Amino acid sequence: MKTEICDQFGIEFPLFAFSHCRDVVAAVTNAGGFGVLGGTAYTPDQLHQELTWIDEQVKGKPYGVDIIVPAKFEGKGENLSFGQLADRIPDDFRGFINDLLAAHDIDISDQPRMAASSLSGDTGASLLDVALNHPIKLMANALGVPPDYMIEAGKQTGIPVAALVGAKEHAIKQVNAGVDLIVAQGTEAGGHCGEVTTLVLIPEVIEAIKPIREVPVLAAGGIVTGRQMAASVALGAAGAWTGSVWLTTEEAETAPYTVQKFLAATSRDTVRSAGRTGKPSRQLVSDWTDAWAPHEGGRQPLPLPLQNMIAEPVLRRIDKLAEGGHPGAQKLATYFVGQGVGLMNKVKPAREVVLEFIEDYLAAAERLSRSLDD
């Protein structure tokens, strides 16, 4: 393929792969796509190690880094310590979670029950500094308008800045802020997402930003096959941004029990819930997501990052127990994944996923073209 975005990023196929796993990033980039490492969970030192490894694998081929710097969060601008933030968590939330765990035969009273959230917005700058010392070809922010220092770094280095949006109003804001690439992500996406579906959002975003400036739009949300990527290009997108589909690749570090859950899940086994981070995000339905609104009778979650501070350490522990076979934990465990999980039915090497995408994309283009023959 030879599209503008392929030229701009030096790739053969405009398939962007977001993953927390360096092996996936390198495999996709080496297969002609564009790998993007999710850097938020790393310390600056760890991120440097991961990127050094990727550099060795891809030998100059292009890849990028994604960091979550939320534009809005509880305590923003107040410069609060962890303790001060923790004080904003009402006591009865701890009680509510204790009861939920007890009802599932889980006792983790010896474990830390709260942790600093990587979504609190204060680690992004140092991670970005590390990334800029590697030959990255894209920096992305996954939540809200990128911080000034990212936009500024983009201008100084010439490296494009991408931002994820779930509504046309956000896309307009981002383009005005100077973003170079819009990832328009539908509600079917795993992780943080809006309410509008990919099929509606892509044309809506493209029309909305057209009068401002020419900015390429990648489609995201539910895309796990080449035919869906072809559909996105038919809608006007420059390519696809994917996440969930890499979770069941051989390279992914997804734990075995989780992989089995993904393979067995249908598209109706996910839910958009704020019960994990405090902002709505899509994940597998579980007793945990059922415990929080908007599930019937569920409790209203706290805002980001407070909900994340109490939920994440508990969910990490639950994950470990679930992997060990604990039945209560297996009912509670939940994992970020999009509705596309219904189409993810086999573990494959990441390279094979890319090749299947290409093949399926070509078949879809051929199908659409054939519909015009008289």
Added chain:
Amino acid sequence: MKTEICDQFGIEFPLFAFSHCRDVVAAVTNAGGFGVLGGTAYTPDQLHQELTWIDEQVKGKPYGVDIIVPAKFEGKGENLSFGQLADRIPDDFRGFINDLLAAHDIDISDQPRMAASSLSGDTGASLLDVALNHPIKLMANALGVPPDYMIEAGKQTGIPVAALVGAKEHAIKQVNAGVDLIVAQGTEAGGHCGEVTTLVLIPEVIEAIKPIREVPVLAAGGIVTGRQMAASVALGAAGAWTGSVWLTTEEAETAPYTVQKFLAATSRDTVRSAGRTGKPSRQLVSDWTDAWAPHEGGRQPLPLPLQNMIAEPVLRRIDKLAEGGHPGAQKLATYFVGQGVGLMNKVKPAREVVLEFIEDYLAAAERLSRSLDD
């Protein structure tokens, strides 16, 4: 265009247009598409009149009829009278609605507060009898597996039977029941809808039914432009089934205030709520939809058709007041429409909508084809 489904239905462009308005049905059919009249709200006599008028307009060109015969509803098989069904509505629901109306300065104590629901499942057979006395080329059921008498009529007359589904499990059930055409409708659709988005649902349904029998799948949900229809064909659909886009055509009987609401709405102004019929359906957000779960603090609605029996007469009255300029009623009024409403920004003749669909479809196919050029 010359595809299998075009041949099967004798149409030039596989755009199916569902509308309650005979003018829209005739205009779409006469423009080379396939109009489908929503017949559920009519008495058998009225339906006969509407279809006679359509017959005169389309002069043998193909059109269809859609009837809602829900597969599941409160009181099914119990042969209950209206009064017996009404007795199942708890008194405090009436009080709740009274309070909601009073808070919006609405007094409709002189109006009937309850009505038989057209969704109670008992009128379908007589409507279908009427329809079969006209040269219809499709009969559709919009909610659940078509009743036996529809499947049977299809076999005897050779007229294809279509059914709407929102999940692959339902598609499998429908194909096994003998349906000839599956309309796979994503969560972005107006009216009754499931949770899975069109982009994920179409490939999922196609894969799921493939091993059973070859049945064409139309894509529905959010489709208001030709590029979205092209995306659907790239996904493997045989064409598109549309509804919302016709609500702002010149021919539609949509009231002026409602049309203005539609034109102003973005894709984020709709919500999937059971507060209208008792089953989740997508409509414009309003104080009415906010009053019912899953909205925060909203009340859990009654099952179909009970919720419809108390909601519909009140909402009809609210609509009238809203059209007359009543501010409280304008806050409460809600209308079935999909997320595609965000892309509906101008009133046009239905014929022009069809022609724009074709043009936009061709441009999208060209865009996808161009992405392959080396």
